[in-house]
Amino acid sequence: MHSASAQEPSAAKPDGGWQALADILKKLEPSVDTSLPETPVQASIRINQLIASGKFQQALNEIEKKQPTVSYMEQPGTDVQLRFLRARALTGLGRTAEAIDVYQDMTSKYPELAEPWNNMATLQLKDGLLDLANESLRMAISINPQYGIAHRNLGLVQLIMANHSFDQAVLNGVTGAATQAAATKRIINGN
Known part of the structure; x- marks a missing residue:
């Protein structure tokens, strides 16, 4: 009889003891987040x-x-x-x-x-701060003389500055300045 009563508890659990094992494993689970942090x-x-x-x-x-x-x-x-x-x-x-x-x-x-200087220059240019953009691009190029994008951007800033000068020459009646102003505008606009 003693052995029959020892089997009664397992008979009460139809899963054959798997629940007990699951309960033990649950207790062993880490209580902290073990996922890998984002790099x-x-x-x-x-x-x-x-x-x-x-x-x-x-x-x-x-x-x-x-x-x-x-x-x-x-x-x-x-x-x-x-x-x-x-x-x-x-x-x-x-x-x-x-x-x-x-x-x-x-x-x-x-x-x-050099990149912060170049990026800052593009924003300065958008704000119409041509002289500051020109200086920033010169700094970018002095740091990295091979920085092609900064060279291109400096060329555009200088074209815009030249265009402003040609426009002023037109206003002051200088012969041929209108043609030069139009030519620089075409280059700036990519035409």
């Missing part, structure tokens, strides 16, 4: 996709969550990428002055990079 590269790709799809505010919110945890001295690659993404998101939101400030800050923290 800086994965975060940059994800935020870049937000910007590319026009979700500028969402991207900016994500950047602002990550930036305080990233030191530009300890993680310069991640920091610089977040700063570039921040400036792009601000530009997308029409907050050009703030984006220029981000690029300006980058030029002092990362003086070896």
Whole structure:
């Protein structure tokens, strides 16, 4: 009889003891999140996709969550990428002055990079700040003389400046200036 009563509890569990094993395994499960954290590269790709799809505010919110945890001295690659993404998101939101400030800050923290100077120049150009754009592009080229995009942008800024000068010459009655003004406008417009 003793053996019959020992089998009664297992008879009460039709699963043959699997539930007990499941309960033990449940107790052994980690109580913390064991998923792998997002790498800086994965975060940059994800935020870049937000910007590319026009979700500028969402991207900016994500950047602002990550930036305080990233030191530009300890993680310069991640920091610089977040700063570039921040400036792009601000530009997308029409907050050009703030984006220029981000690029300006980058030029002092990362003086070896030509890209912040070039990107800042494009925003300065959009704001009609031709002299500043010209100076910024010259800085980009002095840092990286092989930076083709900066050379092209400098050429465009100089064409726009030349066009303004030709327009002033036209207003002052200089013969032939109208032809030169028209020629520079065609080049600027890609015609």
